[in-house]
Amino acid sequence: MKNIALICGGKSPEHEISVRSAKNILRAIDRSLFRVILIGIDRQGRWRLQEEGQLGKFVPAEGPQLALAPGNATGQIIRIDNHQPIEQPEAIFLILHGPQGEDGTIQGLIRILGLPFVGPDVLGSSVAMDKDVAKRLLREAGLNVARGIVVQAHERHSLDYKKLTQEFGSPIFVKPANMGSSVGVHKVKTAEQFAAAIEDAFLYDTKVLIEEMIQGRELECAVLGNENPQATKVGEIVTAEEYSFDAKYESEDAAKLLIPAEVSDEELGRLRLVAVKAYQALNCEVLSRVDMFLTPEGKVYVNEVNTLPGFTNISMYPALWEEAGIPYTELITRLIRLAISRHEARKRLKTGWRE
Numbered sequence: 001m002k003n004i005a006l007i008c009g010g011k012s013p014e015h016e017i018s019v020r021s022a023k024n025i026l027r028a029i030d031r032s033l034f035r036v037i038l039i040g041i042d043r044q045g046r047w048r049l050q051e052e053g054q055l056g057k058f059v060p061a062e063g064p065q066l067a068l069a070p071g072n073a074t075g076q077i078i079r080i081d082n083h084q085p086i087e088q089p090e091a092i093f094l095i096l097h098g099p100q101g102e103d104g105t106i107q108g109l110i111r112i113l114g115l116p117f118v119g120p121d122v123l124g125s126s127v128a129m130d131k132d133v134a135k136r137l138l139r140e141a142g143l144n145v146a147r148g149i150v151v152q153a154h155e156r157h158s159l160d161y162k163k164l165t166q167e168f169g170s171p172i173f174v175k176p177a178n179m180g181s182s183v184g185v186h187k188v189k190t191a192e193q194f195a196a197a198i199e200d201a202f203l204y205d206t207k208v209l210i211e212e213m214i215q216g217r218e219l220e221c222a223v224l225g226n227e228n229p230q231a232t233k234v235g236e237i238v239t240a241e242e243y244s245f246d247a248k249y250e251s252e253d254a255a256k257l258l259i260p261a262e263v264s265d266e267e268l269g270r271l272r273l274v275a276v277k278a279y280q281a282l283n284c285e286v287l288s289r290v291d292m293f294l295t296p297e298g299k300v301y302v303n304e305v306n307t308l309p310g311f312t313n314i315s316m317y318p319a320l321w322e323e324a325g326i327p328y329t330e331l332i333t334r335l336i337r338l339a340i341s342r343h344e345a346r347k348r349l350k351t352g353w354r355e
């Protein structure tokens with residue numbers, strides 16, 4: 001029996017999605033192998049020990065607050081109310097999305113505690129989160145990414161919409177470099193929409209991407225592993241009307257997941273190869289979902305790599321593995337094992353103080 005701390009919630013706008021994923025994991029995790037310690041990060045960012053039944057739509061602002069004491073072999077996570085350490089976790093299952101969840105910050109904190117955790121390490125998490133840096137690494141690996149420019153906040157007033165459309169066509173996409181779940185992402189067709197989109201995108205980041213629109217099918221591939229990452233078949237996101245974020249995230253039936261997507265064997269082969277190359281180019285480990293476009297001419301583009309993808313039992317990532325013959329419960333076990341084996345490999349390195 002291993003103690004696993006499941007950490008969910010967080011300050012990101014994706015708090016609710018994280019809690020939904022956590023509830024599914026709680027229902028499915030193999031209780032003959034793992035004992036779960038539930039840690040919720042409330043919307044203010046406070047860490048709290050939770051009872052499993054306490055999770056609602058959000059992590060409630062109740063339950064003992066926790067403090068971290070790095071350096072101890074055990075007992076690094078301490079209840080503030082009675083100063084007692086909580087049961088020592090042997091690994092951490094992070095199920096957080098967006099800023100401070102999949103951007104390397106919490107990964108750094110957990111590395112300081114010296115515990116294995118699910119998801120790419122600090123470097124992979126942060127480069128995948130930053131769409132600007134990620135695109136540069138993907139391009140360097142010989143993969144196709146949308147053409148575009150990166151604008152810093154202080155340069156925003158020099159933008160010329162007409163010039164941009166001459167270079168990148170219309171519509172164009174405007175998006176913050178570091179966000180998720182389409183927050184701040186806009187597809188624009190007019191100068192007015194463009195001005196509003198820029199205004200909005202800069203609410204979320206000091207760096208914004210302006211991109212050509214890639215006309216194509218949206219296909220996603222689930223990748224799993226450390227040294228030898230394995231890729232599933234691809235799933236497709238099908239939206240009923242013209243692209244709309246509401247369709248994708250608000251209403252359950254407006255966006256459909258097709259698993260597996262109908263692609264030729266040749267296309268599937270290329271998509272999987274691109275997915276694994278993207279995973280490796282961004283230093284991903286344990287798991288990531290690689291989101292791609294397939295154009296009518298058969299060209300594959302990488303849109304982005306999500307290092308802690310949605311993980312409810314109907315989310316794309318677990319559904320793709322289910323299709324590949326790995327049920328949800330087994331997938332959870334594999335993720336924890338991969339986290340532990342990466343940690344063991346790192347522990348063997350001569351990086352720390354030795355007596």
Ligand SMILES: Nc1ncnc2c1ncn2[C@@H]1O[C@H](COP(=O)(O)OP(=O)(O)O)[C@@H](O)[C@H]1O
Nearest residue numbers: 146173179180181182183185211212213214304
């Ligand atoms: N260059 C692009 N061409 C076509 N569609 C795009 C482009 N960029 C983003 N999109 C659309 O917007 C959605 C959200 O953008 P994405 O870059 O994936 O940001 P997020 O991190 O918020 O998911 C994508 O799933 C896709 O439908």
Ligand SMILES: [Mg+2]
Nearest residue numbers: 181182291304
């Ligand atoms: Mg996306």
